[in-house]
Amino acid sequence: MTVMDDDRPILAGGPALAQERRLLTSLPGPRSREVLERKAAAVAAGVGHAVPIAAVAAGGGVVVDADGNSLIDLGSGIAVTTAGNANPRVVAAVTEQLTRFTHTCFMVSPYESYVVVAEALNRLTPGDHAKRSVLFNSGAEAVENAVKIARKHTGRQAVIAFEHAYHGRTNLTMALTAKNMPYKHGFGPFAGEVYRAPVSYPFRDHLTGPDAAALAIAQIDKQVGADNIAAVVIEPIQGEGGFIVPAEGFLPQLAAWCRDNGIVFIADEVQTGFARTGRWFASEHFGVVPDLVVTAKGIADGLPLAAVTGRADIMDSPHVGGLGGTYGGNPLACAAALATIDAYEHDGLLARADEISTRLLDRLRRVQASDPRLGDVRGRGAMVAAEFVDPATNAPDAALTARVAAACIAQGVIVLTCGTYGNVIRFLPPLTIPDHLLEEGLDVLEAALAQA
Structure with missing residues (x-):
C-alpha cells in the first residue's frame, strides 16, 4: 500500500512509519x-x-x-528512491531472490533476471528500433561504457559534453563534468579528447532552442570537427548543474546534427529517468530518440544498478568480452529493478x-x-x-x-x-x-x- 493523499502509514516490509514531520530533538540529536x-x-x-x-x-x-x-x-537519496523507500514490491522481490543466490557473475553463469531487465529497458526506452542493453553498477560506470561503445562503433575519439554538465566522479566522467568544486578540484589530469560546448539555459542565455543549438554546433564544428567526434553526451534536463530545462527545439536540432554526421547521441538519463519527470525518460518531453540511453538511480529503487541501452548495431560493436564487470547486473539489484518497474507501471x-x-x-x-x-x-x-x-x-x-x-x-x-x-x-x-x-x-x- 502506498499513500499519497493522507497520513495513513506506509507498509514497507517492517514497522509502519507515520507520515509526519516530527522533531523530538534539535538536529543532530x-x-x-x-x-x-x-x-x-x-x-x-x-x-x-x-x-x-x-x-x-x-x-x-x-x-x-x-x-x-x-x-x-x-531528496529521495538524490533521485534514487523514486518509487518510495523500502517499496513493498521491492522488499518482497529482493527478499525472495536473497533466498536463492546473491551472485554468480553474469559473465560466468548467466541468469534470467538480467535478461528480463534488459528486455524491459529495450521496451521502455524511447524508439521502436531494435535495441540491446548491458548492466553496470553506477551511473558513472554506465556513462564510461556508453563512451566506450560509441568510440568502438564510430572509430573516432572525441567526445562532446556541455556547460553545467554532471556525469560522475570517475576519471573520464570527471572530464565530462563541468563543475570544478567539489567534483574535480585537485584530481587531474583527466581523460583526453573531451570538449565542452554551450548548453541551452533559457533563464540566463535568453536564446531560443534552435539558436542555442546553432551556437553549440558552430562551436563544436569549429573547435573539434564533426568527423572527429564519436559521441555527444548530454542530460536532457541537467541535474547537478541546476535542473536546467533546455528551450524547445534545442535537443532535437542537436540530435539531428549528430545523426547527419554519424555521431552517437547519448542521453544521460541517470537522474531524469524512470518516471522522475512524469515520463519514463525525459527525452520524451522533447521528442528525441537517443542512440544510447544511460540509466541508474531510480532504476532499482535504492539497490546499485545502472545500464546502457541503445541501437542494436551500436551496442553490438564491442567484441565479446569487451563489456562487463564482476558485479554488473547483480541478481539482487535485478530483482529490485523488475519490482520497481512494476511499481512504475502499475501503481x-x-x-x-x-x-x-x-x-x-x-x-x-x-x-x-x-x-x-x-x-x-x-x-x-x-x-x-x-x-x-x-x-x-x-x-x-x-x-x-x-x-x-x-x-x-x-x-x-x-x-x-x-x-x-x-x-x-x-x-x-x-x-x-x-x-x-x-x-x-x-x-x-x-x-x-x-x-x-
Missing part, C-alpha cells in the same frame, strides 16, 4: 551526533553529508533518524509525478511572484528547481540558497542544493509522498526564505 562523531573518526573526510542525522528507517515521504525525529524527504507513479509537478510549480511560482530573490522556477514532474538570485543584478546568490537550505533541514525538511553557482534548491520527492507532507515541506521553505 544525541544518538545521531554519536554516529556522526564515529563517522568523522572512521570514514574518509572527503565523504560529506547534507543532513546531520543517522537514518534508521524511511518510507513514503519521511526519513526517521536514530533519535526518533521524522524528516520530510524532498500510477508516472501520473503521480505530474501531480507533484503541479503542486511544486504552482506553489513556488506563487512565492516567486512576491519575492524577487526567487529568480526562476523550472522543472518537469517531480524534478523541480528554485534558483535564487540577487534581485538587483540577477547574479546567483549561493549564500542565500545555503541559508534557506540549512533552515529547512533544521526544521526537519530534507532539501538538496545544486547548480554550477550553488544557488539552486532542487526538489526530488519520492512519488509516494503524501500531499500534506509536500505542502508542509513547502510551508517550511517559504518561512525559511522569508526569514533568511
Whole structure:
C-alpha cells in the first residue's frame, strides 16, 4: 500500500512509519551526533553529508533518524528512491531472490533476471528500433561504457559534453563534468579528447532552442570537427548543474546534427529517468530518440544498478568480452529493478509525478511572484528547481540558497542544493509522498526564505 493523499502509514516490509514531520530533538540529536562523531573518526573526510542525522528507517515521504525525529524527504537519496523507500514490491522481490543466490557473475553463469531487465529497458526506452542493453553498477560506470561503445562503433575519439554538465566522479566522467568544486578540484589530469560546448539555459542565455543549438554546433564544428567526434553526451534536463530545462527545439536540432554526421547521441538519463519527470525518460518531453540511453538511480529503487541501452548495431560493436564487470547486473539489484518497474507501471507513479509537478510549480511560482530573490522556477514532474538570485543584478546568490537550505533541514525538511553557482534548491520527492507532507515541506521553505 502506498499513500499519497493522507497520513495513513506506509507498509514497507517492517514497522509502519507515520507520515509526519516530527522533531523530538534539535538536529543532530544525541544518538545521531554519536554516529556522526564515529563517522568523522572512521570514514574518509572527503565523504560529506547534507543532513546531520543517522537514518534508521524511511518510507513514503519521511526519513526517521536514530533519535526518533521524522524528516520530510524532498531528496529521495538524490533521485534514487523514486518509487518510495523500502517499496513493498521491492522488499518482497529482493527478499525472495536473497533466498536463492546473491551472485554468480553474469559473465560466468548467466541468469534470467538480467535478461528480463534488459528486455524491459529495450521496451521502455524511447524508439521502436531494435535495441540491446548491458548492466553496470553506477551511473558513472554506465556513462564510461556508453563512451566506450560509441568510440568502438564510430572509430573516432572525441567526445562532446556541455556547460553545467554532471556525469560522475570517475576519471573520464570527471572530464565530462563541468563543475570544478567539489567534483574535480585537485584530481587531474583527466581523460583526453573531451570538449565542452554551450548548453541551452533559457533563464540566463535568453536564446531560443534552435539558436542555442546553432551556437553549440558552430562551436563544436569549429573547435573539434564533426568527423572527429564519436559521441555527444548530454542530460536532457541537467541535474547537478541546476535542473536546467533546455528551450524547445534545442535537443532535437542537436540530435539531428549528430545523426547527419554519424555521431552517437547519448542521453544521460541517470537522474531524469524512470518516471522522475512524469515520463519514463525525459527525452520524451522533447521528442528525441537517443542512440544510447544511460540509466541508474531510480532504476532499482535504492539497490546499485545502472545500464546502457541503445541501437542494436551500436551496442553490438564491442567484441565479446569487451563489456562487463564482476558485479554488473547483480541478481539482487535485478530483482529490485523488475519490482520497481512494476511499481512504475502499475501503481500510477508516472501520473503521480505530474501531480507533484503541479503542486511544486504552482506553489513556488506563487512565492516567486512576491519575492524577487526567487529568480526562476523550472522543472518537469517531480524534478523541480528554485534558483535564487540577487534581485538587483540577477547574479546567483549561493549564500542565500545555503541559508534557506540549512533552515529547512533544521526544521526537519530534507532539501538538496545544486547548480554550477550553488544557488539552486532542487526538489526530488519520492512519488509516494503524501500531499500534506509536500505542502508542509513547502510551508517550511517559504518561512525559511522569508526569514533568511
